[in-house]
Amino acid sequence: MKPIWIVDDDPSIRFVLEKALARENLPTRSFTNPREVLDALADVDPGDATRQPPQVLVSDIRMPGGSGLQLLEQVRAQQPGLPVIIMTAYSDLDSAVSAFQRGAFEYLAKPFDLPKAVELIRRAVEESQREEIIEDQAPLNAEMLGQAPAMQDVFRAIGRLSQSQVTVLITGESGSGKELVARALHKHSPVAGGPFVAINTAAIPKDLLESELFGHERGAFTGAQTQRRGRFEQADGGTLFLDEIGDMPFDLQTRLLRVLSDGHFYRVGGHAPVKAQVRVIAATHQDLEQRVREGGFREDLFHRLNVIRLRLPALRERREDVRMLARHFLQQSARQLGVEPKRIAESALQRLEAFSFPGNVRQLENICHWLTVMAPAQQISVKDLPPEVLQAPAIATAAPQAVGEPGSFAPEREDAPADSFVPRAGPGLPAAPQGADAEPPAAAAALPTWEPLLNVQARQLLENGQADVWDVLTRRFESHLIRTALQVTHGRRMEAAQRLGIGRNTITRKIQELGLEAGEEH
Template sequence: MKKAVWIVDDDASIRFVLERALQRASLPVQCFEQPSQVLAALEQGDGQPLVLVSDIRMPDPHGLSGLDLLQRVQQQWPQLPVIIMTAFSDLDSAVASFQGGAFEYLPKPFDVQKAIELIRRAMDTVQGSADAVTESDTLADQEMLGQAPAMQEVFRAIGRLAHSQATVLVTGESGSGKELVARALHRHSSRAGGPFVAINTAAIPRDLLESELFGHERGSFTGAQQLRRGRFEQAEGGTLFLDEIGDMPIELQTRLLRVLSDGHFYRVGGHLAIKANVRIIAATHQHLEERVQQGVFREDLYHRLNVIRLRLPPLRERPEDIAMLARHFLQRSAQQLGVETKRLGDGALRQLLGFPFPGNVRQLENICHWLTVMAPAQVIALKDLPPEVLERAPAMGGPQECPLPAILPAAEPEQDTRSDAGWQQVLEQQALDMLQSGQVNIWSGLVAECERALIRAALSASQQRRIEAAQRLGIGRNTISRKMQELDMD
């Protein structure tokens, strides 16, 4: 068997699409249905593929998954680059893929052209050996959810940082889930067997924070009746999460800098240096660069913390995740309260999609818990939403909730809106009206409505045949499927 790109997926349509795309790209390809077939071909000496592209979950007579295949390949053929595909765009899949040594993680549905580009890049790269770690496939304990591209980048970053001991600075607005990122970094690291200790430096009084962090000796100050181990000692062998690091008093920043520099600290009132075997993950919602310029945050500490920065996007930047997160929170609230899970009606969902969520994911979670208790029916109607959501102008987070005619109205006899000047003028006027009324963040919503209009028109013209609609729009089948999923049109 000559060298080729090997595809393994139980879905015949995926194999067909990738095989045709690779052939058009003048790349040899060989397809398999099961991981065991790939291992048999490798062990029989049928040649080694240029790149192995594997689904993550497949029925196999030997009970092998894509991650099992990845593990075997990394053990016996460590130079072979492996790309993992999955329809389950979750953190555990991404981390397990990267921990297992995958070259890249490709969530379905994907753009075929981008997949080909990724395969070409893998062919040009020699994949080094990595320790294989098989993660559980269950999503029961999953806390970080998101299919938006911005969240997929966060998942990829966590996967790449899994074996690193580097200090990480997580930035993001309040309520966006920075502690969840820190816990995920710990859970998927080599320190997972050690403790995860979190402290909010803004929530502890200035006079007590030093003792909380470093501990104190007996008699070191009034009320110190016994020795106390601080958070650094409590996190020995694990991870210490310093939340809201931007609010740490300047004098304590000096002590923290010393720990990061030489790895030792002293308890309050102590004279014996204690070695700190902890990984530091810090988080802030503030702009530390501005704090440095203001003289309230040490520049040298900033550079020590800012080894690797991971930005967590606010919820308004990933509106495609709102419906999925709402379902998750409604289900979890129902389980906690022992009641039947409620679901969002179309009107309620549209209003939530247009809400800016200044409190981010935490605010959405609180809203869903409120709805589980207060909504009278199983299907949540628009009127059931809490006042803070109903009182905000629906289009504040984008006009997803606006009916399509508000953006692209039907043609009237006096005006032919089918002309280029017609629809462009209507769209421009719509945007102008929204901006003049004080609305913000309108870009993603207007673009989404235009994409919805294009897809609806193409489907209508092709009698709802998706492949033909994609061809007539000049995009790929996977692209239209992904767009319809992102726009909640499925």
């Protein structure tokens, strides 16, 4: 682990923090003034154990030879993701609050309570490690983000369709990212060098939609003063994305069916057939089978479009992606606005994960943009979240659904990597079911609570004269928690610790103490 850097001209402060952190197995490196810190930052080398960059910086405000606030600005310019804790006397609280608003992780008022100071530093360490995980997992220029199994299915489907120009129907709720998938299908296809043309059939009035799709000849109707190429011609040699196809007027569906059948169409007011080589990708949030039964959508057109179907999961079905997406959107909003990216506290992330997101990924993106502008401090807390999140009741996690549906493209789900750490069952502790026998989270949420069973177990042990009831039940409780977290994260200890709200050192120590089977972690 990288060291915590301590900057203070008072040797007693440095000594106390060094000793307290050493007891927590947290390495430290101390400095007496800001100049020494800046020189050390210029000389860091991650490959050299003696020149490691800091995991966290703890700095006093008032020091000879420089101000902690100036140091904060210079350090944040060089390492934007580095948590900085500002130490200050009570008389400097105004300065500390100002520093906090300009990017400090937190401030620590002197004289401070040592255990609270250590706990604050540990929280900063865990936040720094979480940010490192996100940076490793989510490249800034990624087309799409998602670690949930349902999204991994979508990614695999895009890869398998990369050599094909087959018609694809994308289904999913509004805001779930259907156009992003369409663009990815185009980018990774044989016609990637051609144009990508998108049209929302629900956003254009019925009287204009035909002309938008197929073009018109001069004089075809009032106002048609010149010939106009429609979207099909514009997309020649590339991809045409028909969004919200379920809202297309019924009479236009007949014309679209003919174009899909033979590639020929007529401009409005035209008499000569026009041919265009176009790959069609359609999308809808509606149930097209139901629309067919109701007579609002042509069955033959449905079957023509439904060659390959990809279903995008709603965000509430891929809840494990919320924190990655939130951090990505906060970074994105900061770049767009030209400000420093804000961090988001674990408690705020958990609140977002419990939100139903009726607007899906688009709504999360808008929330992150709102937070970048409106959150008063550099770290976003629960109270900073918008009213629609704070006022909504938390909902149980829904069981993820596979991409494939009847008649759709359904790539197989890959198993967890062989080198993941999946713990074994301990004595008296059956392993959680996996695979086909695993109970979906939604079903688990409906089971009776576990507290009455705990009462029964505790009473039995106590009445039988068991001497160490506390230790026995605590070990079993912790074993279940850690085992389940590691199964959910496919053996990734740091991510499991993050989700449980404990430190990486803590989960490693507990695995050893509880006798859980160790394995290689990611």
